[in-house]
Amino acid sequence: MDFLKSMAIAASGLKAQSGRMRVIAENIANADSTAQRAGGTPYRRKIPTFRAEIDRALDAQTVGMGRMQLDQSEFRTKYEPGHPAADAKGYVKYPNVNPLVEMTDMREAQRSYEANLNVIGATRRMIQRTIDLLKA
Amino acid sequence: MAISDLPIFSMLRTRMNWHQERQRLLAENVANADTPGYRARDLAPLDFGRQLEQASGQLQLALTAPGHFSGGGATGGGFPLDRATKSDVRPMGKAVNLEDEMMKVAANQMDHQAAISLYSRSMGLLKTAIGKR
Numbered sequence: 001m002d003f004l005k006s007m008a009i010a011a012s013g014l015k016a017q018s019g020r021m022r023v024i025a026e027n028i029a030n031a032d033s034t035a036q037r038a039g040g041t042p043y044r045r046k047i048p049t050f051r052a053e054i055d056r057a058l059d060a061q062t063v064g065m066g067r068m069q070l071d072q073s074e075f076r077t078k079y080e081p082g083h084p085a086a087d088a089k090g091y092v093k094y095p096n097v098n099p100l101v102e103m104t105d106m107r108e109a110q111r112s113y114e115a116n117l118n119v120i121g122a123t124r125r126m127i128q129r130t131i132d133l134l135k136a
Numbered sequence: 137m138a139i140s141d142l143p144i145f146s147m148l149r150t151r152m153n154w155h156q157e158r159q160r161l162l163a164e165n166v167a168n169a170d171t172p173g174y175r176a177r178d179l180a181p182l183d184f185g186r187q188l189e190q191a192s193g194q195l196q197l198a199l200t201a202p203g204h205f206s207g208g209g210a211t212g213g214g215f216p217l218d219r220a221t222k223s224d225v226r227p228m229g230k231a232v233n234l235e236d237e238m239m240k241v242a243a244n245q246m247d248h249q250a251a252i253s254l255y256s257r258s259m260g261l262l263k264t265a266i267g268k269r
Contacts, residue, residue, distance in 0.1 A: 002156040002157060002159070002160050003156055003159065005160050005163075006156075006159045006160045006162075006163040007163075009160065009163040009164050009167050010163045010166065010167055012167055013163075013166060013167030013168075013169075016167070016170075017170075020170075049172075050168070050170050050171040050172070051171060052168050052171045052173075052174050060160060060164055061164050061168060061174075062164075062167060063167045063168045063170075063171055108170070111234070112166075112169050112170055112234070115166050115169065115234050115237070115238060116166055116167060118238060118241065119162065119163050119166050119167075119241055122159070122241050122242065122244070122245045123159055123163070125245060125249075126155070126156075126159065126245055126248050126249075129248065129249050129252045130152070130252060132252070132256075133252060133255060133256055133259075
């Protein structure tokens with residue numbers, strides 16, 4: 001039944017968006033994770049990617065998480081000579097996570113998640129109406 | 137005689153199939169709203185005139201043996217895609233406008249409901265005709 005396909009496609013969207021949310025949570029949680037050793041590299045920001053997948057069973061394009069990419073931008077540095085992760089000159093590298101960017105990403109993921117939920121709701125009501133034909 | 141042999145029922149059935157197919161495409165668009173390089177797709181509007189022609193004035197192939205297939209069957213998922221769907225590509229390479237898609241989903245749901253109501257009304261007419269209340 002085609003309506004169930006619509007639901008399955010929207011569910012793939014929900015899954016992809018919640019996966020994206022997980023990566024964003026990881027980034028925010030690790031926003032201040034410095035290295036363990038002196039002069040080491042701290043946590044590097046992760047970027048979730050999406051790609052359209054052809055689902056043979058559904059005969060439709062669902063969405064899935066692609067490979068996780070690492071943000072290659074510069075780390076923030078702070079002068080903290082007493083810090084255990086400070087290098088020879090006294091600078092500590094902090095992760096290249098910008099909380100503001102993560103917050104906007106989070107909002108976008110939330111919005112897309114809600115859109116997929118709405119599609120499921122609309123499809124469910126359409127199925128319900130069709131079944132109601134039997135009652136008439 | 138099956139119920140879908142009546143023109144109104146066969147037309148409504150095609151209409152409902154169309155809405156079902158469209159719902160699937162819209163679900164694809166929303167699910168892939170954040171996929172870079174994905175272009176939104178939609179169905180071409182249902183051609184009422186042609187549908188009417190098909191439903192009423194259709195010439196059927198004669199069935200000379202019980203094993204023959206009838207010529208004009210119910211249409212399945214073979215609705216044409218709308219080629220003219222235009223969408224702006226945003227800087228991140230995303231080309232799906234979520235608001236537009238949600239509007240289409242709502243409109244699709246309402247039209248489907250209208251078709252369903254018409255179907256049950258027509259069914260009510262038939263019931264009245266055979267004297268059942």
